[in-house]
Amino acid sequence: MQQEENEVKLRLSNIFYYIGICVLAIIFLVALVMDPLPIKIAGISQNLGFSFRLLSLCTLLIWLVIVKKQQLRFQTSWYWLIIVGIICLQLFFVLNFFRPVYTDTSYIVDMAASLSHGSHDWPFYFITYPNNYNITVVWAIIFKVLSLVGINSVQLAYPWIQLIALDFSILMFFWAIKIWSKSYAKWLLLLALAYLPIFMYTIFPYNDIFSVSLLFLSIGFFVRYLLAHSLKQQFVYGLLLAFAMAAAVTIRQNTIVILIALLITISILKSISIKQKGILIGVVVLSTLLFNFAFKTTQKHFNYHPQKQLVTPAIRYINMSWNPATSGEIDGNDAWRYANLDKSKRSELLTDELKSRLKQLGPVGIIKHVIKKTAFMFSIGFPKQDMDGLSSHSTSISTTTLFTFLSNFFQPIYLSYLLLALLGVTFKVKNYDGIEKALSLFSSLSITGIFTFQILLWEVRDRYVLPMLPFLIVLTALFFKGQGRKKSDGQTFFQKLTAMIEKRKSELIVSAIGILVLLAFGLSYQQQNHQKKGIIEQTNVQYSSGYWRYAEGNQSSRLLQPATTYQTATFQLKHDANDLTLNTNDLDQGAIDQLKVFLVNQSNGKQHKIQLTATQTHYPVSLTEGAYRFVVKNIGQTDIRSALLVSQLSNQIQGPAVFANHHQLDKERLYFTLSEVQKQPLFAKDALRWLYAIYAIIALIALVIFWKILITNHHLENKDLEQI
Numbered sequence: 101m102q103q104e105e106n107e108v109k110l111r112l113s114n115i116f117y118y119i120g121i122c123v124l125a126i127i128f129l130v131a132l133v134m135d136p137l138p139i140k141i142a143g144i145s146q147n148l149g150f151s152f153r154l155l156s157l158c159t160l161l162i163w164l165v166i167v168k169k170q171q172l173r174f175q176t177s178w179y180w181l182i183i184v185g186i187i188c189l190q191l192f193f194v195l196n197f198f199r200p201v202y203t204d205t206s207y208i209v210d211m212a213a214s215l216s217h218g219s220h221d222w223p224f225y226f227i228t229y230p231n232n233y234n235i236t237v238v239w240a241i242i243f244k245v246l247s248l249v250g251i252n253s254v255q256l257a258y259p260w261i262q263l264i265a266l267d268f269s270i271l272m273f274f275w276a277i278k279i280w281s282k283s284y285a286k287w288l289l290l291l292a293l294a295y296l297p298i299f300m301y302t303i304f305p306y307n308d309i310f311s312v313s314l315l316f317l318s319i320g321f322f323v324r325y326l327l328a329h330s331l332k333q334q335f336v337y338g339l340l341l342a343f344a345m346a347a348a349v350t351i352r353q354n355t356i357v358i359l360i361a362l363l364i365t366i367s368i369l370k371s372i373s374i375k376q377k378g379i380l381i382g383v384v385v386l387s388t389l390l391f392n393f394a395f396k397t398t399q400k401h402f403n404y405h406p407q408k409q410l411v412t413p414a415i416r417y418i419n420m421s422w423n424p425a426t427s428g429e430i431d432g433n434d435a436w437r438y439a440n441l442d443k444s445k446r447s448e449l450l451t452d453e454l455k456s457r458l459k460q461l462g463p464v465g466i467i468k469h470v471i472k473k474t475a476f477m478f479s480i481g482f483p484k485q486d487m488d489g490l491s492s493h494s495t496s497i498s499t500t501t502l503f504t505f506l507s508n509f510f511q512p513i514y515l516s517y518l519l520l521a522l523l524g525v526t527f528k529v530k531n532y533d534g535i536e537k538a539l540s541l542f543s544s545l546s547i548t549g550i551f552t553f554q555i556l557l558w559e560v561r562d563r564y565v566l567p568m569l570p571f572l573i574v575l576t577a578l579f580f581k582g583q584g585r586k587k588s589d590g591q592t593f594f595q596k597l598t599a600m601i602e603k604r605k606s607e608l609i610v611s612a613i614g615i616l617v618l619l620a621f622g623l624s625y626q627q628q629n630h631q632k633k634g635i636i637e638q639t640n641v642q643y644s645s646g647y648w649r650y651a652e653g654n655q656s657s658r659l660l661q662p663a664t665t666y667q668t669a670t671f672q673l674k675h676d677a678n679d680l681t682l683n684t685n686d687l688d689q690g691a692i693d694q695l696k697v698f699l700v701n702q703s704n705g706k707q708h709k710i711q712l713t714a715t716q717t718h719y720p721v722s723l724t725e726g727a728y729r730f731v732v733k734n735i736g737q738t739d740i741r742s743a744l745l746v747s748q749l750s751n752q753i754q755g756p757a758v759f760a761n762h763h764q765l766d767k768e769r770l771y772f773t774l775s776e777v778q779k780q781p782l783f784a785k786d787a788l789r790w791l792y793a794i795y796a797i798i799a800l801i802a803l804v805i806f807w808k809i810l811i812t813n814h815h816l817e818n819k820d821l822e823q824i
Contacts (some may be wrong), residue, residue, distance in 0.1 A: 113368050120544030121526050123551045124575075127478045128518040129153040130512070132157075134475040136427070136562065145478060146504045148791070151624035156512035158617045159520070159799040164520075173282045180287065185758050186293045187267070190302075191242055194259045196445070199303045200489045200754055201774075202254070204254040204521075208232055211307050212239035213254050213752035216247055220403035223749065225651035227410050228439075234305040234395045235351045237402065254752045262302040262309040269292075269313035278322030280327055280535050286578040291517070292316070297510065298569060301547035307549055314348035315358065315570045316550060322362070325380070326371060326538055338380050342387035354558070355567055356548035359388065367544040371534060398710040408443040416446070419454040421473065421559045428473035428560045438553035438677045476560045478551075481514020482507040483562035489641040493674065500638045501780065505787045512795070517576045524579035540578060543571035547740045560586070617799050625792045640776045642677045645730070645755030646746050646769030657686065658768055660695070660734040660747040661760070661811055663692070666745060670702055673723060677774040680719045684712055693737030697744070702727035723774065730756075731771050 124143070132153055135145045148277065157464065199208050207225045214221070215237070226233055242261055243254050251257055269620045270292045278285040293299075301308050321341035330335040345362060348355045357481045366377055399406070420426075420434040437453075439448040461469055482505060490499045525540060554560055645668065650658035680699070697710040703726050710719050732744055751757070755769040 101262045103280075105221055107417065113537070116368075116541060116545055116548070118223055118365070120548050120729075121522065123548050124518060124522040126474065128515065128522055130471075130474050130479045131515055132520060134479045136476045136479055136706060146507065148401065148508045148628050150620065151620070152231055152508070152792070153511055153515060153630060153800075154519070155617050155620055156625055156795045157515045158613055158796050159802065160516045161519075162617075162799065162802040163230060163611070164478045164516075171254045179290070181694065183289065183293060186296075188433075189296070189389075190263060190267070190299050193299065194263055194302055195515065196492050197303060197493045198255075198259075198491060199487060199495065200641060201305065202644075202647045204229075204652065205234065205305050206647040207749075208236050208239060209258065210647075210749040210753050211255060212236050212243055213750040215240035216243035217750065217752075219750065221749065222402075222404055223649060223652055224410075224647065226404065226405050226654075228412050228651060230411055231353055232307075233399070233404060233406075235310070237398055238351055238393060239305065240402075245460050252752070255733045255754060258305040259303045262305070263299065265313045266299065266302065266309050269316040272317040273320040276324045280323060281581060284581045284712035286576055287580045288573060289575045290446035291510075291577055292570070294513075295517070295569060298566065299742065300484075300487070301563070301566065303490075304563075308563060310565050311348050311352040311355055312570060314344050314351075315355070315567060317344040318348065318358075318362070319539070319570060319574060322542065323535060326535055334376070338383055339387075341380075342384040343391075345384055346387040349388050350395060352552065352567070354564075356565065357553045358386070358546045361542060361549050363537060364545055365742060368541065369538055373439075395646070409444070411443055413443050413447040413450065415450045415454065417559050418557055419457070421451045421557065422454060422457045422461070422469065424457060424469065425467065427476040428469065428555075429476055430561065434545055434795070435650065467476070470555055471556050474551075476563055477554055480507060480511065480562060481517075483565060484512045485562045489644065495578075499640055500636075501787060507795070508791055513779045517572055520579040521572055524575055532774065536578060536581070539574050544572045547575075554703050569575045596604040615803070618803070620795060621792055621796045621799070625788070628788065629707065635779055635781060638677070638780050640675075640778075642675045642776055643671065643673055643774040643775060644772035645671070645773070646748065647754070648743065648771065650685065651747075654686065654741070654743075656746050658743055658747055660693075660740040660745055662731065662734055662737050662739065665731065665759050666758060666760050666765075666770060667729050668758055670727050670729055671756040673728055673774060675725055675726050675776060676774050677723045678777045679777040680710060680721045681717055681773040681775065682710070682712070682719065683717065684714065685717065685773060686743055687712065687714055687740070689714060691740045693735055694738070694740060695742075695744075696731075696733040696735060698731050699723065700731060702729060720775070730772060732770060743771055745769075 133150050135147050163289040169681070181600075207223070211222070211226065226236070239258070242258070246252070246257055246261075272284050272291065273292065274289040277288055296311075298312060317343055321337050321344055325334060325341055328337055345359055348358050363381055366384075367373060369377075370587040372380070398404075401802070416434070416437070419437075420431055423431055438449050441449070458466065461781055465606040482503070484503045487499070487503065490502075521753075525544060547568055550565075554564055560562075562755055606817055682697070688697075691713045692714060695712060696713060698709070699721065700706070701723075708721055708723065710721070712719075734740055748769055751767055755771075758770050759767050760764045
């Protein structure tokens with residue numbers, strides 16, 4: 101009976117492995133040959149095509165061969181020097197780059213700041229999107245603790261909080277794995293820190309970084325539980341695992357698919373007794389329920405009153421994901437379709453529309469749509485869809501140029517992670533046992549769950565790939581575990597000679613590939629240089645004040661009272677700006693005639709007058725770096741409701757304080773953005789040259805080192821043959 105049960109579990113685990121292999125293969129192929137289909141600028145993709153990706157991937161694989169041939173052992177000094185270097189790069193990024201908050205992030209940060217100061221006035225956004233209540237409370241608690249120690253600038257604080265949380269979780273991850281395999285733990289630490297796109301989201305105040313951090317901790321505690329030598333250790337690490345996973349699900353509900361993957365893994369593993377399985381599964385499920393219950397109990401304290409009939413129904417996301425006119429990403433029309441109806445009626449109409457869309461697509465159309473969704477979410481390893489407005493404190497850098505370079509530079513690294521994870525699971529699956537099996541099974545199931553949920557059920561967004569990354573890193577690192585050459589002791593002369601001939605063939609193949617890669621880089625550069633020509637307007641945000649509360653619409657617009665001057669406190673423009681963005685679409689000509697808008701340079705008193713129109717949102721300016729005030733005057737005799745002045749939930753986030761006839765307004769901001777708009781090539785020629793040059797140089801260095809190793813090894817092997 102026990103044997104039959106073990107055979108069933110073995111077959112199940114193999115099925116899950118093979119499904120995971122198929123999913124990884126699909127993601128790899130999509131990342132190798134496709135783009136997020138609708139994301140183009142001036143009709144040109146920002147991403148270099150198949151030839152660059154393949155050649156750069158081959159370059160990295162040559163280095164992999166070198167690692168394998170040398171049976172890489174981490175030299176402590178060099179290894180930790182690289183780790184410190186990566187951390188310094190993180191610090192540089194957080195110190196020098198910022199992203200204005202808008203849409204969801206603005207609501208969450210602003211409401212959290214409001215809660216931390218005792219104000220509990222919840223906007224409609226949290227009624228229709230209650231899924232963001234939990235993460236808002238988490239941020240509120242953090243901001244409250246910071247305020248107690250004198251840190252009140254939430255926008256300066258949250259990048260550092262997220263960076264500390266992420267690095268701490270990765271270091272804990274390393275510590276947890278190290279007791280099992282020190283070399284594997286070192287690979288994990290290096291691969292996790294080297295995946296730089298994760299750290300870019302430390303300046304994005306949402307639930308992504310916290311959920312990824314908790315997943316790293318969950319994997320580490322799971323390994324520690326499996327390695328436990330006593331009931332006390334099992335209890336401690338089982339509880340920590342349950343708490344980390346429960347917290348991840350609580351702040352990011354979609355990670356429920358990872359919780360399911362964990363429960364399946366626990367139930368299949370032979371190394372855990374039936375009693376232990378029951379207890380651990382019970383504790384994990386109970387902890388998840390308790391965490392959700394605990395957050396619900398805070399609703400009364402924070403004066404939050406959910407209204408079930410106003411909640412956005414789940415079918416809205418599913419219906420939006422199957423829109424034939426998109427790639428399954430968020431769509432403005434779909435997002436607010438039937439929003440004036442209650443939840444039950446809205447769900448009914450959206451369900452009918454979903455059925456109609458699936459019928460319209462048909463079997464072939466559904467397959468094509470799945471491919472489009474997969475490309476949109478998984479094809480690029482550098483998620484940047486939510487990084488609009490990214491700016492630098494120190495340089496006036498083009499965001500488009502920066503992301504174009506970084507995204508293409510990182511794509512081969514993303515491909516190498518996917519390929520090594522795929523190869524590791526494919527060729528070593530039968531050899532996995534114990535901890536390796538637990539890690540590989542949990543990771544394969546999690547990646548499969550995320551892929552299936554997003555592609556078949558939910559809207560897609562490149563940022564939604566982040567929870568997959570800890571598991572991709574685990575599988576990639578498993579490829580390196582146990583790599584090395586087998587000892588040749590006891591082999592005969594002819595066995596050694598045969599092995600050497602086979603080795604010569606592989607060495608010749610690697611050398612030929614390396615030479616071909618170097619030659620092909622030139623041809624690929626000519627092709628891509630011809631295809632990527634195009635001049636576009638690139639916008640670099642230099643200063644943002646206020647944000648638009650889109651869920652409440654015009655309710656966030658404030659009244660500009662007659663005979664009143666509204667002006668900001670002095671703010672610092674760190675770089676030149678030539679574009680002012682104002683939301684004046686809600687004004688008629690009569691209101692425009694009553695308003696006078698200008699920017700005042702504080703150093704020389706010069707006024708830059710803005711001539712408003714009802715059809716214009718972008719106004720040309722010519723501002724040099726320096727100190728400014730933004731001024732709006734209502735010279736008429738009537739009130740004007742306008743998005744020039746907007747309400748906020750706190751006084752803590754972006755923009756200077758606003759004064760009405762020298763009286764400071766509470767929780768209000770003048771809503772504007774100053775930018776530098778320039779016509780530039782979509783793909784800067786120097787950036788293209790540098791991308792190809794970097795990978796060509798890496799390939800050349802790899803070949804030189806490879807040939808040097810061959811010469812040394814051949815010399816040693818010839819000596820061995822002479823001694824037989």
